[in-house]
Amino acid sequence: DDKEIEGIRSSGHLAAKILDATIRASKEGVTTEDLNKLAQQLHEDAGAIPAPLNYGHPPFPKSICTSLNDVVCHGIPDNIPLVNGDILNIDVTCIHHGYYGDCSRMVVIGDETSSERQKVVDISLQCLLRSIAILKPGVLLSEIGSLIEAYAHTQKCSVVHQFVGHGVGVSFHEAPQIHHNVNDLHIPLIPGMTFTIEPMINAGVAEAIIDSNDHWTARTEDGKASAQWEHTLLLTDDGCEILTPWP
Ligand code: MF3
Ligand code: CO
Ligand code: CO
Numbered sequence: 001d002d003k004e005i006e007g008i009r010s011s012g013h014l015a016a017k018i019l020d021a022t023i024r025a026s027k028e029g030v031t032t033e034d035l036n037k038l039a040q041q042l043h044e045d046a047g048a049i050p051a052p053l054n055y056g057h058p059p060f061p062k063s064i065c066t067s068l069n070d071v072v073c074h075g076i077p078d079n080i081p082l083v084n085g086d087i088l089n090i091d092v093t094c095i096h097h098g099y100y101g102d103c104s105r106m107v108v109i110g111d112e113t114s115s116e117r118q119k120v121v122d123i124s125l126q127c128l129l130r131s132i133a134i135l136k137p138g139v140l141l142s143e144i145g146s147l148i149e150a151y152a153h154t155q156k157c158s159v160v161h162q163f164v165g166h167g168v169g170v171s172f173h174e175a176p177q178i179h180h181n182v183n184d185l186h187i188p189l190i191p192g193m194t195f196t197i198e199p200m201i202n203a204g205v206a207e208a209i210i211d212s213n214d215h216w217t218a219r220t221e222d223g224k225a226s227a228q229w230e231h232t233l234l235l236t237d238d239g240c241e242i243l244t245p246w247p
Helices: 002-024 032-045 115-133 141-154
Strands: 065-068 071-073 087-096 099-108 165-167 174-178 194-197 200-202 208-210 218-220 226-228 231-235 240-242
Touching: 002 032, 002 087, 002 099, 002 231, 032 065, 032 087, 071 087, 071 200, 071 226, 087 115, 087 226, 099 115, 099 226, 115 141, 115 194, 115 200, 115 226, 115 231, 141 174, 174 194
Parallel strands: none
Antiparallel strands: 065 071, 065 087, 071 218, 087 099, 099 231, 165 174, 165 194, 194 231, 200 226, 208 218, 231 240
């Protein structure tokens, strides 16, 4: 309802603001744990809770996800300094007055990176923006995955299928799942739905492998680069509203 949507919007705007601050702080020599501490402080200042902290089994140990280079998603902040040419995804999810906002962006560290890394950064952003552009009532959930997969393949990239977007707002991961690959979910979108699109795009094979020690970090099977961008979206009467707009 309208009250819930306003709550999700305000949490989304906060998540996007915290994400922007951590992206700006991502420089050579900074560690992902430094970024985690910054995000933690910004949540606290705003009276918000970082949703990743203690989420799931085993409990996720940090307040944000930081996924570097061949990490597909769910990277855990650590004490290794960022270096020139790294590509980093930061994923922020806030809980504010009980409502969730979820978003992520990529940043290239230093002057430039390899063509393989730059390519997945650019293509994953295109996949997100192009899929947002088709959203309106009556569009089928399956059209999101077909568009993303078709576009990624024209660019000789693969689309991760083991992780998906999701309904979000009154809890972290709600129905429906938003598949970024070709799928059979011919479900029409209706106004008032709030969900994420968050395509993970790989330079090589689509398969991801979860770290057997931390049970979270997902890396590409072939060690090639991976990138992801995420927005929380609201389906409106004539299109969609980005609830996590970049400041
Ligand atoms: N923010 C992620 C998503 O987009 C989920 C992270 S779960 C965590 O859905 F536990 F790893 F933080
Ligand atoms: Co998400
Ligand atoms: Co996220």
